[in-house]
Amino acid sequence: MDQLLKSFTKVYISKDAVTSDAARRFFDLIPHEKIAIVSERPYPEVQGSLSASEYDRSKRELFLTHYQGQFFKKCPGFKPGLVCCNYFVLNLGLQCNMNCSYCYLQSYLNTPVTTIYSNINDALSQLELIAQKFSAESYRVGTGETVDSLSLDELTLYSRHLISFFNRYPKWELELKTKSKSVDQFLDVDHVGNTVISWSINPEHIISREEHGTASLSERFSAAQKCLNKNFKVNFHIDPLIWHPEWQDNYFELVDQITRRFSPQDIPHISLGALRFQPEQRHIMRERFGMKSYVTRAEVHLSSDGKLRYDLRLRNEMFTAIINRFKSQNSAWNVIMCMETPETWLAHQGINPRSNESMNPLFRPLKGEQKVSHHTHNPS
Amino acid sequence: MDFCLISQCTKHLEFTKFRKWPKKLPAIAWKKHLLCAFDRQEQQAEGQVVTFEDDLPELLKSIYPELSLTELALLFKKAGDLFSEVTKTDVLKTYGLKANQDLNSVLEILPRTPNEFQDFVHHKKLAARELSPLRAVFNLAEIKDLLISIALSTLSKSQAVSLLEMAIELYLVDRSLTKLLKNDNESSHTWLARISALRMPLTKKSDQDFALKTSALNWPSHVKAEWIRSGDQSGLQISLFATSQADFKKKLLGINKINDELTMTPEKLWTNS
Numbered sequence: 082m083d084q085l086l087k088s089f090t091k092v093y094i095s096k097d098a099v100t101s102d103a104a105r106r107f108f109d110l111i112p113h114e115k116i117a118i119v120s121e122r123p124y125p126e127v128q129g130s131l132s133a134s135e136y137d138r139s140k141r142e143l144f145l146t147h148y149q150g151q152f153f154k155k156c157p158g159f160k161p162g163l164v165c166c167n168y169f170v171l172n173l174g175l176q177c178n179m180n181c182s183y184c185y186l187q188s189y190l191n192t193p194v195t196t197i198y199s200n201i202n203d204a205l206s207q208l209e210l211i212a213q214k215f216s217a218e219s220y221r222v223g224t225g226e227t228v229d230s231l232s233l234d235e236l237t238l239y240s241r242h243l244i245s246f247f248n249r250y251p252k253w254e255l256e257l258k259t260k261s262k263s264v265d266q267f268l269d270v271d272h273v274g275n276t277v278i279s280w281s282i283n284p285e286h287i288i289s290r291e292e293h294g295t296a297s298l299s300e301r302f303s304a305a306q307k308c309l310n311k312n313f314k315v316n317f318h319i320d321p322l323i324w325h326p327e328w329q330d331n332y333f334e335l336v337d338q339i340t341r342r343f344s345p346q347d348i349p350h351i352s353l354g355a356l357r358f359q360p361e362q363r364h365i366m367r368e369r370f371g372m373k374s375y376v377t378r379a380e381v382h383l384s385s386d387g388k389l390r391y392d393l394r395l396r397n398e399m400f401t402a403i404i405n406r407f408k409s410q411n412s413a414w415n416v417i418m419c420m421e422t423p424e425t426w427l428a429h430q431g432i433n434p435r436s437n438e439s440m441n442p443l444f445r446p447l448k449g450e451q452k453v454s455h456h457t458h459n460p461s
Numbered sequence: 462m463d464f465c466l467i468s469q470c471t472k473h474l475e476f477t478k479f480r481k482w483p484k485k486l487p488a489i490a491w492k493k494h495l496l497c498a499f500d501r502q503e504q505q506a507e508g509q510v511v512t513f514e515d516d517l518p519e520l521l522k523s524i525y526p527e528l529s530l531t532e533l534a535l536l537f538k539k540a541g542d543l544f545s546e547v548t549k550t551d552v553l554k555t556y557g558l559k560a561n562q563d564l565n566s567v568l569e570i571l572p573r574t575p576n577e578f579q580d581f582v583h584h585k586k587l588a589a590r591e592l593s594p595l596r597a598v599f600n601l602a603e604i605k606d607l608l609i610s611i612a613l614s615t616l617s618k619s620q621a622v623s624l625l626e627m628a629i630e631l632y633l634v635d636r637s638l639t640k641l642l643k644n645d646n647e648s649s650h651t652w653l654a655r656i657s658a659l660r661m662p663l664t665k666k667s668d669q670d671f672a673l674k675t676s677a678l679n680w681p682s683h684v685k686a687e688w689i690r691s692g693d694q695s696g697l698q699i700s701l702f703a704t705s706q707a708d709f710k711k712k713l714l715g716i717n718k719i720n721d722e723l724t725m726t727p728e729k730l731w732t733n734s
Contacts, residue, residue, distance in 0.1 A: 128559040372633040395663075
């Protein structure tokens, strides 16, 4: 927590958020000389994407504010040209206090300050409207699209509200996706088994080079074990796969570490995704991370969905090698690909998941989705 | 609006050498800073100037319906503190550009590039995003020769933009231009291919290997088989020329033979060596 608080040089709280639970907690935890009460946004939104220096600053300053918009949107993977395990995302803020070289927020954000929405209750009210209407459906909701679900959670404690809310809708599933080790703040919350804590993971070599300010692999595994001990579901996303000369050894070692510490019953799904980013993102990455990064040096090409990706053969080679490694240890490991093109699925699995019955629970279209999806932002 | 003589105006804003102002028209100034007809002498008969006091963006747009990035960059450089940030933003907006830090960086960088490169940006009508790689270079002087070579090359606009980005990325790896500059005996297109191979070594090797395998197969005459890249995929492209149904059938049989061969031994083409 100390490290988290030190990472912010300035904290702004908007007047309309001052009486919120989150603000009260901020006042308790953050040195008051860092806090400013403001009646307007501390910085105007930028036209277009943030510059490298604006983006760097946005990670050092925090803005707690009341959000008046729609908290929900459809998963960015749900669009023509892409195959994704579609679900809903609940956005409770913008920007992340960690600093991954490949982060797509670099080409998405135009808000020059890390933002947390203070009105979690409004988000839950919006959720309630949908939940009451579709309580019998098996909706999946994630919070890790525009923020890390848990890296700021020690400050906000939003996970506690969310887990308690989802207790009332046992058919729904909440996914908290993170690269942090912050789980202690919700482990005592009663739950009905419908909360999944997901970790994006990579070999330690990649974490240390590309995922700056995140928890180490062993810290993520330890946090995952704590969650399992409290009967939370745990998933791993090996995403993004990043090619480097020793990729096979390092990813095999990662698979071996997973299979040594966990069983297929512990981790119901492991998803794989290969490096991809919007073409314009390469410029800010180059400025912020130079050309020593595996990501900026990557040999990427324009894909059918408009993103830059590794050569399809290379992606398939990486997917195949990693899946085979899992299966060689235990055929029960359930490894799927996310954020991939239909070509990859067809080349690798010989199926399109949207037309495959066995994958329906993960990939079937959501009923009534058009009635609850109103967001205009799309980061993918 | 007011009238004055050229001798009463400054040429502080002389920002373009690419456009000649018609001799029959009076020069135009903003707050007695000439915006055009910079080549006129004060003693010349057409030394009359119409000078305006406000709305610079609209005035500029009236004089120059289009301005290149080079011209805008030089205008802002020459203006210095004469233009407020609001004025600069309004000028950019008038020319369809969104003012932000990235654009400002490019506009600040451009006047520091060699003249040849500035001219190239003007003539090829490059956009700010196409010059984004320059933002990552701390010391522009170090890549001066590279920029001149690109400007003087015979590459198309998109090829030149691609080469600029790849070469700057390679330069940033070790801050050296040794292998990146165009050789004297090298054509612009060979230079581009060489830089591309340096930036994408795995892709180039893979594509070359597949191309070799493709050419090693026994294709019928008048069947053109190529291994080509299309974005993140590469694959076999076949075209054939047939003069009759019998000829067409013959070509297809020849292709089918290769299909049979590849079915038995797919590694002859379909897998990486």
